[in-house]
Amino acid sequence: xxxxxxxxxxxVEERAKxxxxxxxxxxxxxxEELEFKPLRLQNGxxxxxxxxxxxxAIPYGLLSSKQLRMLAHIxxxxxxxxxxxxxxxxxxxxxxxxxxxxxxxxxxxSVQMHAIQTSGNCVRNVTSDHFAGVAADELEDPRxxxxxxxxxxxxxxxxxxxxRKFKIAVGASPAEDRAAVxxxxxxxxxxxxxRGERGFEVLVGGGMGRTPHIAPVIGKxxxxxxxxxxxxxVLRVYNAYGRRDNIYKARIKILVHALGVEAFxxxxxxxxxxxxxxxxxxxxxEIARVVNDFxxxxxxxxxxxxALLSSFVLxxxxxxxxxxxxxxxxxxxxxxxxxTVSLKERDIPPGDMTDYxxxxxxxxxDRFSFAELRxxxxxxxxxxxxxxxxxxxxxxxxxALGLATPNANKIxxxxxxxxxxxxALANARxxxxxxxxxxxxxxxxxxxxxxxxxxxxxxxINACGHHHVGHIGILGIDKQGEEFYQLMLGGAPGHDASIGxxxxxxxxxxxxxxxxxxxxxxxxxxxxxxxxxxxxxxxxTGLAPFKEAVYGPAPGSQKKPxxxxxxxxx
Amino acid sequence: xxxxxxxxTGVDRSAQARIEDDAxxxxxxxxxxxxxxxxxxxxxxxxxxxxxxxxxxxxxxVRVHSNQEAKELADLTAELPLIAIEFPNFKDGRxxxxxxxxRERFAFKGELRAIGDxxxxxxxxxxxxxxxxxxxxxxxxxxxxxxxxxxxxVTYQGAADDPRPLFRRRAQAVR
Ligand code: HEM
Ligand code: SF4
Numbered sequence: 001x002x003x004x005x006x007x008x009x010x011x012v013e014e015r016a017k018x019x020x021x022x023x024x025x026x027x028x029x030x031x032e033e034l035e036f037k038p039l040r041l042q043n044g045x046x047x048x049x050x051x052x053x054x055x056x057a058i059p060y061g062l063l064s065s066k067q068l069r070m071l072a073h074i075x076x077x078x079x080x081x082x083x084x085x086x087x088x089x090x091x092x093x094x095x096x097x098x099x100x101x102x103x104x105x106x107x108x109x110s111v112q113m114h115a116i117q118t119s120g121n122c123v124r125n126v127t128s129d130h131f132a133g134v135a136a137d138e139l140e141d142p143r144x145x146x147x148x149x150x151x152x153x154x155x156x157x158x159x160x161x162x163x164r165k166f167k168i169a170v171g172a173s174p175a176e177d178r179a180a181v182x183x184x185x186x187x188x189x190x191x192x193x194x195r196g197e198r199g200f201e202v203l204v205g206g207g208m209g210r211t212p213h214i215a216p217v218i219g220k221x222x223x224x225x226x227x228x229x230x231x232x233x234v235l236r237v238y239n240a241y242g243r244r245d246n247i248y249k250a251r252i253k254i255l256v257h258a259l260g261v262e263a264f265x266x267x268x269x270x271x272x273x274x275x276x277x278x279x280x281x282x283x284x285x286e287i288a289r290v291v292n293d294f295x296x297x298x299x300x301x302x303x304x305x306x307a308l309l310s311s312f313v314l315x316x317x318x319x320x321x322x323x324x325x326x327x328x329x330x331x332x333x334x335x336x337x338x339x340t341v342s343l344k345e346r347d348i349p350p351g352d353m354t355d356y357x358x359x360x361x362x363x364x365x366d367r368f369s370f371a372e373l374r375x376x377x378x379x380x381x382x383x384x385x386x387x388x389x390x391x392x393x394x395x396x397x398x399x400a401l402g403l404a405t406p407n408a409n410k411i412x413x414x415x416x417x418x419x420x421x422x423x424a425l426a427n428a429r430x431x432x433x434x435x436x437x438x439x440x441x442x443x444x445x446x447x448x449x450x451x452x453x454x455x456x457x458x459x460x461i462n463a464c465g466h467h468h469v470g471h472i473g474i475l476g477i478d479k480q481g482e483e484f485y486q487l488m489l490g491g492a493p494g495h496d497a498s499i500g501x502x503x504x505x506x507x508x509x510x511x512x513x514x515x516x517x518x519x520x521x522x523x524x525x526x527x528x529x530x531x532x533x534x535x536x537x538x539x540x541t542g543l544a545p546f547k548e549a550v551y552g553p554a555p556g557s558q559k560k561p562x563x564x565x566x567x568x569x570x
Numbered sequence: 571x572x573x574x575x576x577x578x579t580g581v582d583r584s585a586q587a588r589i590e591d592d593a594x595x596x597x598x599x600x601x602x603x604x605x606x607x608x609x610x611x612x613x614x615x616x617x618x619x620x621x622x623x624x625x626x627x628x629x630x631x632v633r634v635h636s637n638q639e640a641k642e643l644a645d646l647t648a649e650l651p652l653i654a655i656e657f658p659n660f661k662d663g664r665x666x667x668x669x670x671x672x673r674e675r676f677a678f679k680g681e682l683r684a685i686g687d688x689x690x691x692x693x694x695x696x697x698x699x700x701x702x703x704x705x706x707x708x709x710x711x712x713x714x715x716x717x718x719x720x721x722x723x724v725t726y727q728g729a730a731d732d733p734r735p736l737f738r739r740r741a742q743a744v745r
Binding site: 005007010011014017018021022030035038039121151152154155156157158159160161162228236239240244274278279280282283285286289 | 711727733738
C-alpha cells in the first residue's frame, strides 16, 4: 500500500499540531463556536445529538493491520471501545471528548492516518472498489489514481470553501462497479480508447440526498497524465458557478443539471484547455512512484482454487460451506481468494466493531492476508489476499470473534445510517429497523433462497444510508411527530444504476418490516427461476404487482385494507 | 486600521508576514470619492470614472464582490495597483478562484487584498492563492494570526505562490 514519504508525514503531523492550537483557542474562549465550526468540520469533527463525532479517513478503504491496531487503541482509550465503519469507507468514533481530539490526531499521524477533509464543504475522502488490485475483472488497480487524487485534493487552497461537500470515487472494472461510482460528485472510471490507450472516463454530478442523480459522462476520454488538470477544471467551474444561495441546491449535480450536460462540458473544457499542459500534468515518474507502492504482495505459486472451494462448499462443515459460498470471491492470483467479513451480525448496529475485534482481526490480517484489510462501502471488511487452503482456519478464527456471518450480499447484509439514535437531522430511527430485519430474516437458508438483495435504510431525506440505490430502500419520514417509513423498490448503485421508486403510502414503525415481508413473499412467488434476482423481477414486472401485494388491489377493483392482504399463490 | 501583509511568493513567507497601518481607505459605492488619498472603489465606479482617476492625486484600487469574476478585470490588471476581493462570509470560496486567476492567468502584479469575513484560519489558503494583504474581520489578535502562515511547511498543490505541485518539487529534490 502507499507509504508516506517525509512530505506526506509532515503534513499529517502539522495538521495534528494546528488542530491542537485551534482546540486550545476554542477551549480558552478566544474563538467562538461559530468560528470554530468550519475548522472542526474540515477535520471530521461533527456535533451530533449527544456528543462530538470524529470521522477518520480511510483512503479508498485500505488499512494495514498496524493501522487497525491503532484504531482499536483509540477506541479503547478515547471512546467507548468501539468504532463504526461507514458507507464512505471511513471510521467514526461517536464519543470523543473535544480536548482529546488533538491527541487522537497525533495517534493517527503516527500510523500515516488523518481526519483531514472528512467533513465540511471540501473534497472528501476518495473511495474506490474494495476488490481493487485483486479483482479478475479490473483493467488495472484504481488505487494509485485514488491516491494521486487524495494528494491533489488534500488542503487544496482554492477548493477549501466549495458550495457544498464533494465526493470522488474511482473504479476500474468494466464488468462491475463496486463503488457506486455513478453516485458521486465526480466518478472516475479507468478505461481504454480505440487505440488501446489507458485513460479515464470522468462522470460529474451524481449524488443521492434529496435529489438523486446518476452522473452523466463529461470527460469521455481523459488521458492518464491529464487526470488532475481535468479534475481541477471541474472543481474550478463548480467553485465559481455552483449555487451558494440554497444549500439544498448547492451540490454539483444541480449545476450540471441546470446548465445541461453539453454546456457544463463546454465550460469545463474551456477551463481545462488553459491548464492542461501546465505543471499539473502528471509525470511518468510520479505515476510510477505511486503505482509502485501498490505492487502485488509476494504471492505463492499455487494451483487454481476452484476444486478446493467447491469441496468446502459441499463439505461436511456446513458453516464453512455457507461462508465460502456467500462470502468468498475469486481472485486474480490462482489459489487465492478475497474474503468478505460481514459486520452485520445479529443485534449489532451495522458497521460497528469493538476494540477487541479490531485487535484480533489485525492478527488475522497478519496471519492470512499480508497484513492488510479493506473497508467496503457496504460497511463490511475484506481480507483480499487469502490462500484458499487457509479458509477453514480463517473461518474458525472469525467464528470465534463473531465475524463469520455468511450473509455477504444477502438481505441481512444491509446498510443503515445512524438515524435518530445519533443524528440531529433524523426523522426516524434506522438502527432498530435494521436490527429487526436482521432478526426477522436470520434463517440463512431463507436468505440464500432470497439470493442477492440489498436493503438500505436512511433516517431522513439526506440519504446517508443510500436508500435510493437499495434494491429495497427504506426512508424515515416524520408524520405529525411520529416515525414513519417509506418503502422504495428498484434502486441499484452499479453499472446498471437506477434510482428506487416509492411503492406507496408510508408505514408506521411496527408495520415496515411486515410490509417488506410481503414484498419478498411476492418476489418468491413470481420469480421465474431461482437465479432471477429480486432486482431483475422488479425491473421485469415494474412496481404495480408489488404494490398490490402490499396494499391490496388498486382502487377501482375491490377495496381491502393493506393489513389483510393475503398473497395469491404462495 | 491595521492589516496583515505578506510576501507573494517564496518558501519562507512566514518570516515576512507583518502588521502594517493601512494606507488605503474604502469608498462605499454610494459615497463620494475624496479628492486625495489612496482609495478603493467598486468595479463599476472605477469603469465609470476611469479617465478622471488617471489624473487624480492618490492611487485608486478596485474592490470586487465574490460573484464578480477575474475575467471582468482582464483589461485592468496592468494598470491597477490594488484589487480587493470580498469574502461575504467564510463559506463563500469563490474569491480563491478569482485570486488565482488574477495572478496566474491575468498576470496581476499589484496588491491583492482579502476583505470581508477574513479570519486567521483562511490566511494560509489565501496566501497560496495569491493574496498578499489581509483585512481581518477582527483586529483583536493580529499578532497571533501571523502564526497562521507557518503552520504548514509542505503543500501538495501548485498555486499562485509556486506553480509546481509537490510531485515536481519532489522530483527536483531527489536530483
Ligand atoms: C450523524 C451525523 C450525520 C449527519 C448530520 C449527516 C448529514 C448529511 C447531510 C445533511 C447530507 C446531505 C448532503 C447533501 O445532499 O448536500 C448527507 C449525505 C450523506 N451522508 Fe451523512 N450525515 C451523518 C452521518 C453519516 C454517516 C455515518 C454516513 C456513512 C455511513 C454518512 C454518509 C452520507 C452519504 C453517503 C451521503 C450522501 C451523499 C450524496 O448525497 O451524494 N452520513 N449527510
Ligand atoms: S440520512 Fe438523515 S438521519 Fe440518517 S445520518 Fe443522514 S442526516 Fe442523519
